Amino acid sequence: MTGATLIAREEWRALLRNRAGLVATALLVLLVLVASFTSLERHSSIEADRAHYQATVDHAFDQQPDRHPHRMVHYGQFVFRPIAPLAFFDSGVDSFTGNIIFLEGHRQNSANFAEARQSSLLLRFGQLTPAFVLQTLAPLLLIFLGFASVARERERGTLRLMLAHGINGRELLLGKLLGHAAIALAVGLPAFIVLLGFALAGAAAWPETLLMLGGYSAWLLLWVLLSVSASALVQRPRDALAVLVGLWMVVVILLPRVLPEVAAARISLDTKIETEIVLHRELAAIGDSHDPEDPYFNEFREKVLAEYGVESIEELPVQYAGLVGIEGERLTSAIYAEAASRSAARESAQNRFVHAFSALSPLLAIRQLSMTLAGSDAGAHSDFLQQAEDFRYRFVQQLNRMQAELLPGISGEDPRISATYWQDIPRFDYQALDPLRRQEDILWPFVVLVGWIGGLLTIAAFAAQRLERIAK
Amino acid sequence: MTPVHAEALLLLKSGRNLVALLLLVALSVAAVWSGSVQVSGQQEVIERVAQAQEEDLAAVEQAQAGPRGDPGYAGYYAFMLTQDPPPALAFAAMGLRDLQPYVLRVRALGLQQQLYDAEIYNPELALPGVFDWAFVLVYLTPLVIIALAHDLVTGEREAGRLRLLLSLPGGGVWRRRVILRYLLVVIALGLPLIVGACLAAAPMTGTAAMLLTAALYCAFWFGLALLLGSLLRASTTAAAAMTGCWIVLTLILPTLGNAVIARAIPAGKGIDLTLAQREAVHAGWDIPKSETFERFFSSHPQWREKGQFEGRFHWKWYYAMHQVGDEAVAEDVVAYRTSLIAREDWTRRLGYVLPGVGAMTIVHRLADTDQLGQFAYQDSIAGFHEKLRHFYYPYLFNDRPFTRADFNQIPRYAPRVQSDSLAVVSLLMLMLVAALLAYLGARGIARVSGVQ
Numbered sequence: 001m002t003g004a005t006l007i008a009r010e011e012w013r014a015l016l017r018n019r020a021g022l023v024a025t026a027l028l029v030l031l032v033l034v035a036s037f038t039s040l041e042r043h044s045s046i047e048a049d050r051a052h053y054q055a056t057v058d059h060a061f062d063q064q065p066d067r068h069p070h071r072m073v074h075y076g077q078f079v080f081r082p083i084a085p086l087a088f089f090d091s092g093v094d095s096f097t098g099n100i101i102f103l104e105g106h107r108q109n110s111a112n113f114a115e116a117r118q119s120s121l122l123l124r125f126g127q128l129t130p131a132f133v134l135q136t137l138a139p140l141l142l143i144f145l146g147f148a149s150v151a152r153e154r155e156r157g158t159l160r161l162m163l164a165h166g167i168n169g170r171e172l173l174l175g176k177l178l179g180h181a182a183i184a185l186a187v188g189l190p191a192f193i194v195l196l197g198f199a200l201a202g203a204a205a206w207p208e209t210l211l212m213l214g215g216y217s218a219w220l221l222l223w224v225l226l227s228v229s230a231s232a233l234v235q236r237p238r239d240a241l242a243v244l245v246g247l248w249m250v251v252v253i254l255l256p257r258v259l260p261e262v263a264a265a266r267i268s269l270d271t272k273i274e275t276e277i278v279l280h281r282e283l284a285a286i287g288d289s290h291d292p293e294d295p296y297f298n299e300f301r302e303k304v305l306a307e308y309g310v311e312s313i314e315e316l317p318v319q320y321a322g323l324v325g326i327e328g329e330r331l332t333s334a335i336y337a338e339a340a341s342r343s344a345a346r347e348s349a350q351n352r353f354v355h356a357f358s359a360l361s362p363l364l365a366i367r368q369l370s371m372t373l374a375g376s377d378a379g380a381h382s383d384f385l386q387q388a389e390d391f392r393y394r395f396v397q398q399l400n401r402m403q404a405e406l407l408p409g410i411s412g413e414d415p416r417i418s419a420t421y422w423q424d425i426p427r428f429d430y431q432a433l434d435p436l437r438r439q440e441d442i443l444w445p446f447v448v449l450v451g452w453i454g455g456l457l458t459i460a461a462f463a464a465q466r467l468e469r470i471a472k
Numbered sequence: 473m474t475p476v477h478a479e480a481l482l483l484l485k486s487g488r489n490l491v492a493l494l495l496l497v498a499l500s501v502a503a504v505w506s507g508s509v510q511v512s513g514q515q516e517v518i519e520r521v522a523q524a525q526e527e528d529l530a531a532v533e534q535a536q537a538g539p540r541g542d543p544g545y546a547g548y549y550a551f552m553l554t555q556d557p558p559p560a561l562a563f564a565a566m567g568l569r570d571l572q573p574y575v576l577r578v579r580a581l582g583l584q585q586q587l588y589d590a591e592i593y594n595p596e597l598a599l600p601g602v603f604d605w606a607f608v609l610v611y612l613t614p615l616v617i618i619a620l621a622h623d624l625v626t627g628e629r630e631a632g633r634l635r636l637l638l639s640l641p642g643g644g645v646w647r648r649r650v651i652l653r654y655l656l657v658v659i660a661l662g663l664p665l666i667v668g669a670c671l672a673a674a675p676m677t678g679t680a681a682m683l684l685t686a687a688l689y690c691a692f693w694f695g696l697a698l699l700l701g702s703l704l705r706a707s708t709t710a711a712a713a714m715t716g717c718w719i720v721l722t723l724i725l726p727t728l729g730n731a732v733i734a735r736a737i738p739a740g741k742g743i744d745l746t747l748a749q750r751e752a753v754h755a756g757w758d759i760p761k762s763e764t765f766e767r768f769f770s771s772h773p774q775w776r777e778k779g780q781f782e783g784r785f786h787w788k789w790y791y792a793m794h795q796v797g798d799e800a801v802a803e804d805v806v807a808y809r810t811s812l813i814a815r816e817d818w819t820r821r822l823g824y825v826l827p828g829v830g831a832m833t834i835v836h837r838l839a840d841t842d843q844l845g846q847f848a849y850q851d852s853i854a855g856f857h858e859k860l861r862h863f864y865y866p867y868l869f870n871d872r873p874f875t876r877a878d879f880n881q882i883p884r885y886a887p888r889v890q891s892d893s894l895a896v897v898s899l900l901m902l903m904l905v906a907a908l909l910a911y912l913g914a915r916g917i918a919r920v921s922g923v924q
Contacts, residue, residue: 020712031724038731045735053743060751065758075754078747096571096595100743102585102750110590112746116598117571117590118739118812120819120843121836122829124601125726132727140719144712238708242488242619245715249615254499257607260597261506265513272592273521273553273577277528284531347594354597378596414784 003167007175008182011149015183021145025187028141032133032190036088039129043088050080050099058427066416069403070325072425073396076104079428081111081384084375085203089195089212090131092376095123101385103392105325105399106332108340110272111385130191131370134216135363136252139223142184143244146227148237149176150467155236160470169467173460176228184220191216207436208373215373218449219366225456232463255361263350270346275339282335289324300327322404326397333393340389344382351378358448369445373435383433391428398425479648483656492619496660499608504668507563507604511672514562514574518555521575525553533879543867543874544787547860551577554856554885556849559840559892560674564665564682565606567841570598576853580864582794583857584749584801587850588742605665606835609686610828611722613661614693618714620653621697623707625920630707638921646917654694661686678838681894685838688899688906689831695909702916722828729822729829737818739811745804752800756793768792771799778869788868795861809847816843824901833898840892852888859883 015021057078064075081099098111116123126132150173153159162172192213199209226247231240287296304323305311313320358364371377406417435442483489532549536542556574573591601607624646628634637645662683669679697714704710756764762779769776772795781788823830836842863883867874 020709020716024716034728038735042731042735049740053747057747060747064754067758071754071757075750078750093595093599096598098590100746102746110592112588112590113742114571114590114595115734115739117568118742118815119730119734120816121567121832122726122730122733122819122822125730125829126723128727128731137719137723140715144715148708238623238711241708241711245615245711249612253611254603256600257603258502258506260594260600261510261603264594264597265509268513268517269592269594271517271521271575272589273575274524275592276577277524280528281531284535343592347596350594351596378594381595 003171004175004178007167007172008179011176011179012183015145015179018145024141024144025183028133028137028187029190031137032130032194035128035130035133036191036194039088039091039127043083043091047083050082053078053100054080054428061425061427062423064419064422066419068414068416069322069399069406069421070105072422073105073325073399076102077392077395077428078102079388079391079430081381082430082432084380084432085198086195086208086212086374087376089129089191089198090370090374090376091127091129092371092374093378093381094376095119095127097378097381101388103388103395105396106329108336108389108392130194131367131374134188134191134219135366135370138184138187138220139248139252140245141187142180142220142223143227143241143248145183146176146180146224147231147240147244149180149228150232150463151234151237151240152231154470159467163467163470169464170461172467173228173232173464176232177224177460180224180228181221184224185217188216188220211442212370212373215366215369215445215449218446218453219362222362222449222452222456225453225460229456229460229463232460232467251361252363255357256363256367259354259357259361259364260350263353266353267346267350269343269350275343279332279335279339283332286331289328297324300324317408318404319407320404322400322402322407325400325403329393329396329400333389337389340385347378347382355444358445359451362448362452365445365448369442369449372438372441372445375432375435377441379438379441380433380435384430387430388428391426395425475645475648476652479645479652483649483652489620489653492616493656493660496608496613496616496657497664499612500605500661500664503603503605503608504563504664507566507602508668508671510566510570510602510604511558511563514558514569518557518575522553522555525551525577529879533876536874541873541875542787543864543872543878544790546874546879547580547787547791547864547868549579550879550882551579552856552860552882552885553577554849554853555887557887559845559890560672561669561678561682561839561892562841563668563672563674564604565835565839565841566602566604567606567836567839568843568846569841570602572846572849574849578853578857578860580791580794580857580860582749582753582797583854584745584798584805585753586857587853588746605661605668606832606839609661609689609835610832613657613686613690614718614722614828615715617653617657617690617693617697618711618718620657621650621694622701622711622714624649624698625701625917626704626707626710629705634920646921650694650698650913650917654690657690657694658683658687661690678892681838681899682835685831685834685899685902688902689827691906692827692902692909695906695911695913698913699909699916702913702920721826725826726822726829729819729826733815733818733822737811737814739808739815741804741808741811745801745808748804749797749801753793753797756796761789764789764793764796767796767799771795772865775865775869788865791861791864791868812843812847820895820898823898825905827902827905830898830902830905834895834902837895837898838892840890845891848888848891853885856883856885 061077064072079101083094087094095115098114100113101111102109126136150159153162163169195204195209195212198204199206227244230244231237234240234243287294289297291297301313304316304320308316310316355364355368358368368377372379402417402421407415410417529550536546536549554576558569562569571593573589575591576589578586625634628637665682666679696717700713701710704713765779769779778788819829820833823833837844860883863881866872867878
């Protein structure tokens with residue numbers, strides 16, 4: 001293997017002489033640092049904003065005066081989605097999802113004020129995060145550094161010379177690969193150091209950090225393998241450059257944009273309006289609580305009376321309207337949940353369709369892996385929505401129970417309960433989704449990346465053999 | 473065979489050039505097709521929603537207009553549909569239409585708690601951005617131009633033909649080559665656009681302005697290619713340098729610009745106004761009703777005499793309270809819109825120096841699918857909402873019953889007038905930058921010719 005290390009060292013020397021390459025590498029490293037810094041700064045300002053808003057609205061809830069509990073059901077609670085610590089590294093879909101939801105009784109409001117809806121189209125050029133630099137720009141740098149690695153030797157005739165001097169094709173290619181792999185890791189290093197620093201400071205968990213490092217290392221190595229193999233297979237450096245930039249364009253820019261259009265055309269989502277209309281129709285089909293002749297609510301009344309062992313509503317120790325409220329909330333929430341899971345199923349079918357093509361465009365694999373580990377993917381967002389909905393149901397039902405149980409003891413035509421009760425209502429306590437529990441979302445991207453690397457190694461072995469033939 | 477014919481033959485005989493041009497044609501056709509599919513998809517959704525909405529409204533009418541005939545209930549339950557059909561040129565530049573709602577239901581209650589509701593969309597599909605003609609123009613065409621033009625000079629030098637070429641009588645060989653390539657690129661981009669525009673019955677002027685933008689943007693990249701080609705000695709270096717320029721101009725600087733703009737101009741007022749509106753409406757229940765009415769009557773004096781009612785609740789007070797809630801946050805609403813417009817303005821200004829951003833701004837303004845188009849839609853919703861409120865007030869304040877016939881009188885939303893415009897300064901700046909680069913490129917070529 002001394003031949004290979006010799007070649008690798010020679011390659012480094014050649015790259016050191018390549019002034020444009022050095023400048024480009026330095027720029028990329030600088031860009032990673034700038035991206036880390038700005039993204040971290042943005043991250044912490046968003047986090048501070050949301051924490052501030054959350055504290056403000058929680059305080060405002062506590063400060064509400066004596067009221068009828070149903071009024072508090074509609075005063076509702078605002079919840080803000082806290083961002084995951086690693087989202088600074090990969091902001092994922094965070095800018096495209098609304099991060100504030102208004103929670104109230106018998107309605108499921110949408111999460112609003114997504115950054116992408118408040119930004120100009122400039123946002124669509126991409127967001128400056130370390131992940132953007134590593135996913136989109138680093139492959140291009142590796143192409144520029146690697147496209148000439150073998151083709152250059154071939155064009156100048158030094159290839160034949162080396163092979164004639166007893167260096168075999170395999171050694172040669174291995175040496176080039178080693179040289180460029182080391183450079184690729186060096187290119188990734190600043191971003192990796194930032195990640196490791198985060199883990200060391202305890203701000204991010206080690207398993208996620210290490211998996212992230214592993215994923216991005218595989219991603220960068222994949223491009224090294226691609227560019228060196230292409231360089232060994234073609235006749236002239238510029239052909240290698242054309243092929244590689246073309247591939248990059250298809251894999252990194254084109255397919256990730258085209259596939260979602262296909263997915264959206266194949267599987268359509270219902271609009272919120274249609275969902276609401278269906279919901280009202282289904283609710284109306286169950287019954288009308290205001291109608292004394294309504295069969296569903298008659299049955300419900302009989303059940304309640306039997307449960308409390310009384311003959312009429314007036315004899316109930318609790319407020320009947322409050323019980324109807326609890327039952328109504330249960331019914332609406334179930335129908336909403338069904339609609340939400342239908343919609344979520346369609347969305348994940350769309351995403352699965354796109355992910356299925358990650359074998360063609362490994363960018364999809366690394367993006368998925370990175371977002372999942374950073375806690376900024378669509379799965380983490382829908383988990384937030386689910387937690388918010390569970391919370392909404394709990395606190396609305398608690399208020400409804402207050403209405404049923406406390407109001408019978410209060411007389412007057414405007415019955416209110418004491419404001420001190422509002423402090424018994426729980427506040428939203430978001431539990432971040434543990435990425436490690438989502439093994440499939442992590443495993444598959446790795447399978448794709450390793451598969452690509454394996455396939456490219458085979459191609460490299462084939463290229464090495466072909467190089468041998470030149471010598472003969 | 474004329475020289476132009478000969479050049480065309482030479483150009484198309486080169487495998488790389490042919491592949492690059494065919495690729496551009498294919499991408500451009502695919503993009504126009506994909507954009508048209510998205511446009512018809514949105515039209516279908518609008519029709520589907522309109523149908524469902526009609527049925528829903530009929531059900532509300534059935535339930536409310538019977539014995540009760542209470543205008544308060546009618547206004548509470550009768551949501552009215554607003555829709556923003558895709559503008560004619562949207563197929564070429566979808567802009568923000570994949571994120572921003574193009575159907576929204578409103579009722580006569582507080583507008584500000586209804587206006588910013590999000591439609592359902594899949595964030596992961598939205599993340600990479602839309603695949604449309606504007607994307608092919610801004611991102612991919614420069615790469616094709618790089619493939620076609622990076623070695624115009626260096627390639628000849630490397631092949632050892634440069635001296636011979638320059639010694640040929642007649643000159644103009646570069647001009648012929650460059651113009652031929654340039655025209656082919658513009659045609660590859662333009663023809664599918666023209667076909668799409670005809671099918672969509674898009675206005676001629678808008679389509680022509682889009683074509684002009686494409687022509688200028690291509691001229692910029694050809695100029696850059698010639699300039700770098702004349703400065704650098706090797707084709708490979710020229711290609712690498714041009715791709716570097718492309719990365720900086722379409723990937724790095726726009727993302728940096730976005731980060732700076734987002735940070736410098738916060739848009740938190742949207743959340744502020746939502747929170748303030750809730751407080752205003754809910755406080756209404758705890759303060760004397762006369763206070764709410766007083767505020768309402770100061771902006772709606774025509775109902776001042778009709779503020780009395782018996783009992784604890786009357787719908788007219790409820791509707792007045794919602795309106796007062798909207799009025800309480802009017803300043804925040806203006807501030808919110810101002811911050812979003814400032815973001816648009818700075819993006820446009822960034823486009824004066826970054827041709828990619830400039831071209832993006834111009835084509836989306838022409839297609840009316842940018843943030844300004846969404847503002848126009850929101851404003852038209854606000855106008856409709858006002859009409860809707862004022863429709864219910866006479867019933868509420870005069871205690872008039874709301875009958876079945878009245879349901880037919882509820883105002884319907886009429887789609888907004890298109891707000892597309894030509895971003896003149898952006899276009900002039902693009903023209904200037906393109907002319908500058910074309911001049912520099914031509915001078916570079918002239919210098920090469922002179923030296924040899």
